[in-house]
Amino acid sequence: MTVCDSAQKPMLLFYLIHSVGITNALVFTKSIESTLRLVQLFKFFETARSTSLTQHQKPVVMQAYSSDLSPSERKLILEKFRAQEIDV
Numbered sequence: 001m002t003v004c005d006s007a008q009k010p011m012l013l014f015y016l017i018h019s020v021g022i023t024n025a026l027v028f029t030k031s032i033e034s035t036l037r038l039v040q041l042f043k044f045f046e047t048a049r050s051t052s053l054t055q056h057q058k059p060v061v062m063q064a065y066s067s068d069l070s071p072s073e074r075k076l077i078l079e080k081f082r083a084q085e086i087d088v
Helices: 006-020 032-050 071-084
Strands: none
Touching: 006 032
16 A cells, blocks of 8 residues: 555556556546546556557556446446456
């Protein structure tokens, strides 16, 4: 467990995913809006990071999952998560 300021949480999550090598995780947020912001921020950082990846490294894929999605979209996301096409 790590205690930090709320503003630091997204950066800490990004750091932990890459420093520990997390490849399969669920992240819970307090709202759909905060989920969408986190995914957008993570994708921005991941795009910037991808310029320095070697051939053997792959970018971490993060996808939002919420009640705003249709049942078929939620099912597809879960299937991709199980198949390890989505990491977080």
